[in-house]
Amino acid sequence: MRVHAVTVEVVAGPDVGTRIVVDRPAFVVGTGEGADLRLTDDTVSRQHVRLLLSQAGIRVRDEGSTNGTWIHGIRVTDVLLTSSVTITLGSTSLALHIDAATLDLPLAPSESFGDAVGGSAAMRHLFAVLERAAPSDVTVLIEGESGTGKELLAHGVHLHSDRAGGPFVAIDCGAIPANLLESELFGHERGAFTGADRARVGAFEQANGGTLFLDEIGELPIDLQPKLLRALEMRQIRPLGGHGVRSINVRIVAATNRNLADASKRQEFRVDLYYRLAVVRVTVPPLRDRSEDILPLATHLLRRLHGFEEATLPPDLAAMLSAYKWPGNVRELRNVMDRYAVLGANPAALFDGSVPTRPTPVAEDLSHLPYHEARQVALDRFERSYVPAVLERAGNIVVRAAELAQVGRTSFHRMIQRIRSNHIGDD
Numbered sequence: 367m368r369v370h371a372v373t374v375e376v377v378a379g380p381d382v383g384t385r386i387v388v389d390r391p392a393f394v395v396g397t398g399e400g401a402d403l404r405l406t407d408d409t410v411s412r413q414h415v416r417l418l419l420s421q422a423g424i425r426v427r428d429e430g431s432t433n434g435t436w437i438h439g440i441r442v443t444d445v446l447l448t449s450s451v452t453i454t455l456g457s458t459s460l461a462l463h464i465d466a467a468t469l470d471l472p473l474a475p476s477e478s479f480g481d482a483v484g485g486s487a488a489m490r491h492l493f494a495v496l497e498r499a500a501p502s503d504v505t506v507l508i509e510g511e512s513g514t515g516k517e518l519l520a521h522g523v524h525l526h527s528d529r530a531g532g533p534f535v536a537i538d539c540g541a542i543p544a545n546l547l548e549s550e551l552f553g554h555e556r557g558a559f560t561g562a563d564r565a566r567v568g569a570f571e572q573a574n575g576g577t578l579f580l581d582e583i584g585e586l587p588i589d590l591q592p593k594l595l596r597a598l599e600m601r602q603i604r605p606l607g608g609h610g611v612r613s614i615n616v617r618i619v620a621a622t623n624r625n626l627a628d629a630s631k632r633q634e635f636r637v638d639l640y641y642r643l644a645v646v647r648v649t650v651p652p653l654r655d656r657s658e659d660i661l662p663l664a665t666h667l668l669r670r671l672h673g674f675e676e677a678t679l680p681p682d683l684a685a686m687l688s689a690y691k692w693p694g695n696v697r698e699l700r701n702v703m704d705r706y707a708v709l710g711a712n713p714a715a716l717f718d719g720s721v722p723t724r725p726t727p728v729a730e731d732l733s734h735l736p737y738h739e740a741r742q743v744a745l746d747r748f749e750r751s752y753v754p755a756v757l758e759r760a761g762n763i764v765v766r767a768a769e770l771a772q773v774g775r776t777s778f779h780r781m782i783q784r785i786r787s788n789h790i791g792d793d
C-alpha cells in the first residue's frame with residue numbers, strides 16, 4: 367500500500383529533537399515499553415496516542431490518556447489529518463509532517479491468513495509479517511486484546527509452516543490451575559504426585575513435529591518460567607517426577623492480552639523469557655481500529671458459520687454493526703452474527719453491550735443550530751445511514767457501491783472515511 371510518509375518530530379518537551387518515520391499502519395506514542403515512539407515525559411501516558419496511516423491521511427486517536435491529546439488548544443479523541451500539524455501530549459509537542467513522498471508499506475496481497483480474514487491495511491501488514499516468519503522456526507509472540515483472533519493467527523502460522531502436517535496443540539496458561547500447569551506442559555511420570563496413578567504425556571510432547579500455542583502466556587506462574595525458558599533453549603523437557611530429559615521438536619507461538627514488555631519491567635515476567643518468546647512480535651489491532659473490516663467480517667462469519675453462501679446484511683444491521691465499538695472484538699461480532707442467524711433481524715436484541723445508536727432521522731429538529739452547522743449535522747447523519755446501506759447493496763465492494771451511488775470511487779471512499787471518523791468520536 368502506498369501511503370504518504372509521515373515523520374514525527376518532538377518539538378517541545380524532554381525528548382525534543384527526536385525524529386522518527388512512521389513505518390507501520392498503526393504506530394503508538396507513549397512512555398510504555400511497547401510504544402513505537404517512546405517518550406520520557408511523565409505527563410504522557412504509557413500508550414497515549416495511536417497514529418493510523420491510511421491512503422486518506424493520518425488518523426490520530428487518543429488511547430484514553432490521562433492528560434489528553436490537543437490540537438490548537440482543542441482536545442481531540444479521534445481525527446483524520448490530511449496536512450501537517452502539531453499535536454500536544456502532556457508537556458510534549460509533536461510535529462506530524464505529512465510528506466509529499468510516499469512510502470510502500472509491505473502488505474500481504476491476500477486478505478486472509480489461514481482462517482483469519484481482514485482487508486484493512488493493518489491486518490494485511492500483519493499477514494505480511496506472519497507470512498514471512500511462518501516458514502522458519504522462530505518463536506512468534508502475538509499481542510492483542512481478547513477476541514482479536516490471536517489463536518486463529520497462531521494457527522495460520524502453523525498452516526504456513528513446514529509443520530502444517532504435524533499437530534497444533536493449544537494450551538491456555540490462564541485457564542489451568544497453577545499446580546497442574548507444569549504437568550500439562552511437560553507431562554508427569556506415574557506416582558509423580560498424589561493421584562498421579564498413571565504417566566501423562568504433556569503438551570510439548572503432544573505437539574512434537576508441530577506447533578505449540580501458549581495462550582495467555584503472561585499468566586504463566588513465575589516459578590514455571592525458567593522451566594519454559596530451558597525447554598525453549600535446550601529443546602528438551604523433563605516430565606514431573608522423571609529423572610531423564612526428553613528431546614522435543616516443537617515450534618512455539620505465544621499470545622497475550624497484556625503488555626509483556628511492561629510486565630517484565632515490573633518483574634512479573636522474566637525478561638530473558640520475554641526476549642526468547644518475542645523473536646517476532648506482532649500486535650493485532652482491536653476491531654474498533656480497523657472498522658473497514660467489520661462488514662466484510664460480518665458477512666464472512668454469516669456465510670461461513672451458517673452456510674448461507676449468498677447471505678447479505680440488511681442495511682439497518684450493517685449500519686449498527688459499523689457504529690458499534692466492539693469491546694469484545696471479533697469474538698463479540700461472531701456472537702452477534704450467530705444470534706442474527708438464529709433470531710433474525712431484530713438488531714437491538716443482538717448486541718452484548720449497550721445497543722449502538724441508530725442513525726438519527728434526518729428530520730430531527732435542528733432549529734437551535736445555525737444553518738451551516740445544522741446542514742452539516744443533517745448531512746453527516748444522512749451519510750451514516752446511506753453509505754453502509756449502499757455498501758451492503760453492493761456486496762461491500764466499494765467500486766460497485768460508488769457506481770450504484772453514481773459518484774466517483776474517491777468521493778465514496780471519502781464518505782466512508784468521514785463516517786468512520788465521526789462514529790468513533792460519537793460516544
Ligand SMILES: Nc1ncnc2c1ncn2[C@@H]1O[C@H](COP(=O)(O)OP(=O)(O)OP(=O)(O)O)[C@@H](O)[C@H]1O
Nearest residue numbers: 481482483511512513514515516517518696697700
Ligand atoms: N480475522 C478473523 N477472521 C475470521 N474470524 C475471526 C478473526 N478474528 C477472530 N475471529 C473469530 O473470533 C473468535 C475469537 O478469536 P480467537 O479465539 O482467535 O481470539 P483470541 O485473540 O485468541 O482471544 P483470547 O485472547 O480471548 O484467547 C473465533 O471464533 C475466531 O474464529
